[in-house]
Amino acid sequence: MEAKGTRSGTVRRRHLIVVAATAALGAAGAFRVLRGPAQEERGRPGAPGGPAFDETYRGRRIQGEPTTGGGVHGPGGWRVTVDGKPLGLMRRADGSYLSMVDHYRSYSTPLAAARGAVDELGTRQSLAGRLH
Amino acid sequence: MAYTRRNQRSLSRAERRRFVDAVLRLKRRGEYDAFVRTHIDHYVSDGENRRRVAHMTPTFLPWHRRFLLDFERALRRVDAGVTVPYWDWTKDRTPAASLWGEDLMGGTGRRGDRRVSTGPFARGNGWIIKESVTDGDFLTRDLGRPAAPLALPTRQDVAWAMGETVYDVSPWDSTASRGFRNRLEGWAPGTGDARWRNHNRVHRWVGGHMLGGASVNDPVFWLHHAFVDLLWSRWQRQHPDSAPFLPERPPAPDEPQHRRVVARREPMPPWRTTPQDMLGHQGIYRYAE
Ligand SMILES: [Cu+2]
Numbered sequence A: 001m002e003a004k005g006t007r008s009g010t011v012r013r014r015h016l017i018v019v020a021a022t023a024a025l026g027a028a029g030a031f032r033v034l035r036g037p038a039q040e041e042r043g044r045p046g047a048p049g050g051p052a053f054d055e056t057y058r059g060r061r062i063q064g065e066p067t068t069g070g071g072v073h074g075p076g077g078w079r080v081t082v083d084g085k086p087l088g089l090m091r092r093a094d095g096s097y098l099s100m101v102d103h104y105r106s107y108s109t110p111l112a113a114a115r116g117a118v119d120e121l122g123t124r125q126s127l128a129g130r131l132h
Numbered sequence B: 001m002a003y004t005r006r007n008q009r010s011l012s013r014a015e016r017r018r019f020v021d022a023v024l025r026l027k028r029r030g031e032y033d034a035f036v037r038t039h040i041d042h043y044v045s046d047g048e049n050r051r052r053v054a055h056m057t058p059t060f061l062p063w064h065r066r067f068l069l070d071f072e073r074a075l076r077r078v079d080a081g082v083t084v085p086y087w088d089w090t091k092d093r094t095p096a097a098s099l100w101g102e103d104l105m106g107g108t109g110r111r112g113d114r115r116v117s118t119g120p121f122a123r124g125n126g127w128i129i130k131e132s133v134t135d136g137d138f139l140t141r142d143l144g145r146p147a148a149p150l151a152l153p154t155r156q157d158v159a160w161a162m163g164e165t166v167y168d169v170s171p172w173d174s175t176a177s178r179g180f181r182n183r184l185e186g187w188a189p190g191t192g193d194a195r196w197r198n199h200n201r202v203h204r205w206v207g208g209h210m211l212g213g214a215s216v217n218d219p220v221f222w223l224h225h226a227f228v229d230l231l232w233s234r235w236q237r238q239h240p241d242s243a244p245f246l247p248e249r250p251p252a253p254d255e256p257q258h259r260r261v262v263a264r265r266e267p268m269p270p271w272r273t274t275p276q277d278m279l280g281h282q283g284i285y286r287y288a289e
């Protein structure tokens, strides 16, 4: 289910702020430089989970970016939203991600977890806005 | 006197009604939603540097045993003749099973919003969801996940777990490659749906609220976990020479799981109960198998 559907339109990659801290888990150190069409975006330490995303999936806007602060679920977290409402993610020991709507399977990236959450929400449910 | 937990399919019509009525009374008193919150609050994943007591951890089985006992005690305060029935999902495998009848769990959710609209736990019949991560106040299900069908675990899947001679192994989490606990909980290597086995797969098969930390909103949660609990007892009987719980001692300060798992004689929050306290249930309840 996680790879189903297509990205509609282009991925709107916003200018990324420099994320200073490295995450507790996953590959550390690799500097990845993201290149935007008009301007070169600033590099950031390679956060686990892939690049930030902002796309429409099955009619829902899903956005995600790595965070550095110690959120509810520890460092190396992500801020992910579905239609602007926060979608809590948790990390598994194998590096994959669980979302709060789906605790009994995990996904390789935050993007896949966000798409999986949209799949489970169906067409007429929304997130309540709570993180856990 | 020990009471008996029975297979839900052997309950009479009157017994089904008494169980449902007791659940509905706990819900009206607000006690039911306290159980939902407790479960949400204790879902800690193993990629977090925190103590886990409920999932992805050796105490998965004793923690849920204690949780079910609390719920059952509350039910029996309402009606002393009621116990938690179990759902043997290796046998009752379809949405047409009597488990999902209007006088017990009610049926699957409707298309679109997955709202359950039959049985005692339908919104229209008064079952209102208060603790949830979605905005609806109705119970949701997606039995068998028709859009991408998934089968319930089989007897072979259960045998794959029961055949393990060791209770749990380091690193004591969802990546443990052996051990009865992780295989029954259902985190497996591989690809696709083969990664979600036994206990986890049942949560997936029911779908809707059963997928999240708020899975307790669906009363089938208790029938599912009663069967998981039965399987733990059966495993102990089949492996009398195996340590009934591991780890025996807390991981040392230089080990990665230090302060992240609970050892045999340490308390399991939110209780002071230890895994040792939960190793047997003789004198409290028995299973009619
Ligand atoms: Cu649980």
Ligand SMILES: [Cu+2]
Pocket: B199, B203, B225
């Ligand atoms: Cu469970």
